[in-house]
Amino acid sequence: MEKNLLPKDLPKEEFLLPGTRACSGCAFALAYRFALKALGKRTIACTPASCSTVLSGMYPVTSLKIPMLNTAFESTGAALSGIRAALDILGKEDITVLGWAGDGGTVDIGIQSLSGAAERGTDMIYVCYDNEAYMNTGVQRSGSTPYGAFTTTTPTGKLQKRKNMPAILAAHGVPYVATANSSYPIDLYLKFKKAKDEFKGKTRYIHIIAPCPPGWGFHTKDFIKIGRLATQSGLWPLYEIIEGKMILSKPTRDIVLGKKKRVPVTDYFQAQSRFRTLSDVQIQQIQAEVDQEFESFKQNL
Amino acid sequence: MGRKLVLNGNHAAAHACKDARVQVIAAYPITPQSPLTELLSQFVEHGDLKAKYICVESEHSAITVCIAASSTGARTFTATSANGLLLMHEQLHWAAGARLPIVLACVNRAVAAPWNVWNDQQDSISQRDTGWIQIYCEDNQEIYDRIIQAYKIAEQLYIPVMVCFDGYILSHTLMPVETIDQDSIDEFLPPYKPHITLDPENPCVLNLVTFPWIRQDHPDIEKLGGYPELRYQLQQTLLSSFEVIEQVDREFGEKFGRDYGLYIEYQCADADYILMAMGSIASEATVAVDLLREEGYKIGMLSLKLFRPFPAEILAAYADRAPASTYIIIERGLSYGYEGAVCTEFKAALFTHQIQKNVHNYLIGIGGRDFDVYQIIEATKQSINAIDNGQTYKEMEWINVQK
Numbered sequence: 001m002e003k004n005l006l007p008k009d010l011p012k013e014e015f016l017l018p019g020t021r022a023c024s025g026c027a028f029a030l031a032y033r034f035a036l037k038a039l040g041k042r043t044i045a046c047t048p049a050s051c052s053t054v055l056s057g058m059y060p061v062t063s064l065k066i067p068m069l070n071t072a073f074e075s076t077g078a079a080l081s082g083i084r085a086a087l088d089i090l091g092k093e094d095i096t097v098l099g100w101a102g103d104g105g106t107v108d109i110g111i112q113s114l115s116g117a118a119e120r121g122t123d124m125i126y127v128c129y130d131n132e133a134y135m136n137t138g139v140q141r142s143g144s145t146p147y148g149a150f151t152t153t154t155p156t157g158k159l160q161k162r163k164n165m166p167a168i169l170a171a172h173g174v175p176y177v178a179t180a181n182s183s184y185p186i187d188l189y190l191k192f193k194k195a196k197d198e199f200k201g202k203t204r205y206i207h208i209i210a211p212c213p214p215g216w217g218f219h220t221k222d223f224i225k226i227g228r229l230a231t232q233s234g235l236w237p238l239y240e241i242i243e244g245k246m247i248l249s250k251p252t253r254d255i256v257l258g259k260k261k262r263v264p265v266t267d268y269f270q271a272q273s274r275f276r277t278l279s280d281v282q283i284q285q286i287q288a289e290v291d292q293e294f295e296s297f298k299q300n301l
Numbered sequence: 302m303g304r305k306l307v308l309n310g311n312h313a314a315a316h317a318c319k320d321a322r323v324q325v326i327a328a329y330p331i332t333p334q335s336p337l338t339e340l341l342s343q344f345v346e347h348g349d350l351k352a353k354y355i356c357v358e359s360e361h362s363a364i365t366v367c368i369a370a371s372s373t374g375a376r377t378f379t380a381t382s383a384n385g386l387l388l389m390h391e392q393l394h395w396a397a398g399a400r401l402p403i404v405l406a407c408v409n410r411a412v413a414a415p416w417n418v419w420n421d422q423q424d425s426i427s428q429r430d431t432g433w434i435q436i437y438c439e440d441n442q443e444i445y446d447r448i449i450q451a452y453k454i455a456e457q458l459y460i461p462v463m464v465c466f467d468g469y470i471l472s473h474t475l476m477p478v479e480t481i482d483q484d485s486i487d488e489f490l491p492p493y494k495p496h497i498t499l500d501p502e503n504p505c506v507l508n509l510v511t512f513p514w515i516r517q518d519h520p521d522i523e524k525l526g527g528y529p530e531l532r533y534q535l536q537q538t539l540l541s542s543f544e545v546i547e548q549v550d551r552e553f554g555e556k557f558g559r560d561y562g563l564y565i566e567y568q569c570a571d572a573d574y575i576l577m578a579m580g581s582i583a584s585e586a587t588v589a590v591d592l593l594r595e596e597g598y599k600i601g602m603l604s605l606k607l608f609r610p611f612p613a614e615i616l617a618a619y620a621d622r623a624p625a626s627t628y629i630i631i632e633r634g635l636s637y638g639y640e641g642a643v644c645t646e647f648k649a650a651l652f653t654h655q656i657q658k659n660v661h662n663y664l665i666g667i668g669g670r671d672f673d674v675y676q677i678i679e680a681t682k683q684s685i686n687a688i689d690n691g692q693t694y695k696e697m698e699w700i701n702v703q704k
Contacts, residue, residue: 042501046369059511060525067499069372070508071365072391078327078362082369082377083499085325085353089375095501113365116358 005186011037020063022055025220027227028129028210029055031182032100035127035206036066038192043096044083048110049073050102051136052129074109076101077117080124088123096196099126103144104134107163118172118203125195125204128165131212139215146235148282150274151215157277169205170241176204177241179249182211183227187238187249194240209236217273229268232260234290237297246300256297265290303485308478310471311337313441314380314406314464316478317448319350320486323404324375324493327355327366331385332418333468334408338380360385364392364405371401372507374498376452379403382468383410386424390431393461397432397535399508402455402462402493404448405433409580409633410468411668419669420468422580426608426634426642428463432535434542435608437580438466439565441476446559449481453490453549458542460535465608467581467633469669481557489556539610546607563612564619568594569601574685575625576677577603579643582631582666589677600681601625605643613650620656627659629684631677631700633666640697659688662697676700 015036022029028051036043045068047053053070057063071079076099084097101110106128114126133151134140141151141158144165148157170177176199180188188208195204211226213219218226230236231251238249254260265287269275278286308316314337318326326345328338344350353370357363360381367377381389386407396403407425411417425435434454438444444466451462466472481489497505511531516522547563554560567587569575576586583604590602603619620628632641639645644662651658661684666672680700687695 044373044499044501053510056506057509058516059509059527060516060522061519062506062509064506065504067501067504068506069369069499070506070510071369072395075361075365075392078357078365079369081355081357081362082325082327082366082371083373085327085355085366086370086373086375086377089324089351089353090373112358113362116362119358120356 005190007185010034010189013037015041015065017063017065020055021057022051023214023220025213025223026051027182027212027223028052028131028208030185031129031180031188031208031210034182034185034189035192038189039096039098039125039196041066042094043098044069044087045098045100046071046076046079046083047100048076048105049136050105051131052100052102054136073105075113076105076110077113077115077122077126080126081117081120081122084123097124099124101126101128102136103128103130103132104142107143107165115172118169118174118205121203123201123203125192125206128207129210130207131210131215133215135212135215147286148275148278150277166205166207166241170244174203174205175199175243176202178206179236179238180206180208181227181231181236181238182208183224184231184238184251187251191240215274218271222271226271229263229271232263233265233268234262234294235265235268237293239300248297248300252297253301256294256301262294303479303481305477305479307475308441309336309473309475310441310444310466311408311473312340313445313478314448315340315344316480317445318378319344320480320483321449321452321490322376322487322492323350323352323378325353325355325366325370325377326379327357327363328379329357329360329363329381329385331360331382333410333472334380334382334385334406337406337408337472360388361392364389364396367403368392368396368399368401371403372399372499374493374495376493377403378405380406380408382408383412383424386428387412390428393428393431393433396461398532400459400535402452402459404451404455405461405463406448407463407465408468408472409465417668420470420633421667421669422465422467422632422634425463425465429609429642432460432539433609434460434462434539434546436462436464436606437608438464438471439581439584439604441471441474441478442559443561444471445478445480446553446557447561449486449490450549450553454542454546456493457545457549458538460538460542465580470581485556489553542610543612543615561606563607563615565604565606567602567604569603569623569625571599572601572623572625573599574627574629574681575601575603575623576681577605577628577630577643577647578632579605579608580633582633585674586631586677588674589681592674593678593681598685608643611646611650613646613653616647617650617654617656620651620658621654627661627684627688629661629663629681631663631665631680633664635664635697644697659693661687661695663700664697665700667699670701672701
């Protein structure tokens with residue numbers, strides 16, 4: 001990937017306008033902004049029921065400068081196949097079709113239609129922006145809520161581990177799978193560029209962690225910091241899976257190489273209120289699992 | 302030139318889609334619909350139809366593909382039956398609310414539980430309130446003709462159309478069907494030109510969250526209204542669609558020599574009693590009428606073609622005009638806990654327009670239970686006897702069911 005690119009070097013044109021209905025300190029809004037800079041004007045987006053529905057505005061006013069289709073909660077994958085089919089038959093093959101769904105709409109209710117679209121090899125970029133619970137309905141647990149996190153339906157902390165959605169998509173044979181983090185905007189931008197330019201015509205899946213101040217319990221000013229801690233602690237590693245081969249992205253690779261120090265998971269947990277019920281034993285267990293995962297990452301260097 | 306083919310109902314529908322130059326098809330296999338979409342996939346594969354055929358993983362996704370493709374400007378088609386249609390339910394509301402001219406063929410089949418793959422009309426009757434136009438076909442020629450008409454109606458009104466036909470009885474039965482030559486169809490049905498689509502050159506966001514109130518924060522916004530205004534428009538368009546549906550049918554008739562109307566009447570001019578039915582059962586009822594006439598009964602048959610929007614005023618005016626005192630409605634779907642859906646609607650239409658008629662209701666052939674014309678005759682005689690004995694009202698009755 002290109003080195004030394006700075007946010008100020010990115011295209012100036014904005015496709016997500018200021019004054020959206022997203023909460024202040026919303027990380028997925030920032031990710032959306034950078035993603036659209038990479039994808040450009042000839043993009044059609046599609047969003048299921050989610051915070052993104054709210055961000056898009058209230059009829060007849062919108063914050064988006066690209067066309068977007070709101071679709072039913074479980075239907076994003078199928079809707080992307082439909083948009084793609086119409087564009088292809090109408091001779092508009094150059095347009096990028098972008099799915100922009102939350103974790104509930106991706107890993108839970110939407111997994112079937114996403115799996116179908118991925119299996120069909122739909123020419124699309126599907127994004128899961130993951131705020132790790134049903135935030136739009138008031139912080140209920142999802143299949144992507146991490147172990148131990150408080151939500152309104154897991155009052156003593158979630159007892160199960162999250163689904164590994166990137167691995168599930170990679171298992172479909174999706175040729176480009178990546179994780180991203182809005183606290184690493186250049187990495188995120190370049191992944192979208194790559195998805196658009198190098199994997200055109202294929203299914204692409206990008207899973208973005210999206211820190212959520214009201215849902216996670218931290219101050220809005222800290223959302224970049226929280227995102228960084230997620231990756232620095234190893235809880236949200238950044239990587240690409242290209243044709244089945246995992247390639248670690250720089251922030252995570254530097255940790256594996258020992259160039260940067262991995263911070264303890266407690267630093268991440270203590271910065272948010274949702275992990276307040278985690279016991280020391282649970283934290284040690286999570287730390288051990290992260291340590292083990294990073295050990296295994298050495299094979300991917 | 303058009304051709305005379307021998308087709309089952311499913312294949313008649315597939316030929317109509319090909320001739321209507323459908324651009325995006327999405328379907329999921331279900332009995333008895335499967336042969337319809339199999340033939341369509343062959344048309345696409347062999348290059349007879351320039352379209353995208355999306356093999357989806359569920360009916361919910363099939364209708365979603367149609368919604369998204371239609372929103373992007375393509376002419377779309379899907380087909381299903383029974384539980385497949387029920388799985389689409391959420392998106393049927395969505396398609397109508399989003400005002401998309403999708404055409405769906407419902408190959409009518411009983412719904413589970415228990416499992417049953419045979420014919421009745423409970424599937425489409427249960428979709429009554431979704432905002433779709435529902436047309437019921439009597440034979441395979443009508444299936445072909447109505448699907449072509451359906452696109453013209455849908456694209457004029459921005460309302461989706463469900464063309465319903467009975468599973469097996471039509472879907473798997475061969476009949477002669479006259480297809481129409483491509484040039485004539487193209488002239489009748491020009492390419493779909495939507496008023497709004499997902500287009501990067503003219504970006505807009507579709508199906509946004511819409512407030513219950515009318516926004517006051519911009520002068521232009523006020524004219525557009527809120528959620529109730531958009532829903533009011535859907536209802537008003539449906540209520541005023543009879544003219545378009547009839548006009549398209551008339552134009553089709555003038556061009557191709559076949560039209561159907563909102564209902565077909567048979568031997569009703571002097572009838573004291575009228576049998577009323579929807580779909581293939583109406584054909585069966587004409588035979589009953591002939592046999593009863595031989596016995597001296599003054600009886601006719603009314604085949605209802607349109608269930609939604611319900612032609613209440615038109616039927617009430619008909620009932621007012623026609624001499625018959627009694628309507629015997631034979632149905633293959635009901636509202637559980639009440640009675641046959643057509644019966645309820647028809648009685649409400651009569652009441653609204655203050656027309657007094659006897660209305661009797663029979664349920665027949667549920668879950669594919671075989672019935673013959675003599676059972677219709679028996680039920681009819683039972684009603685006539687009841688009326689003669691002064692019993693003008695009777696509850697809905699199941700024909701040929703062990704009680």
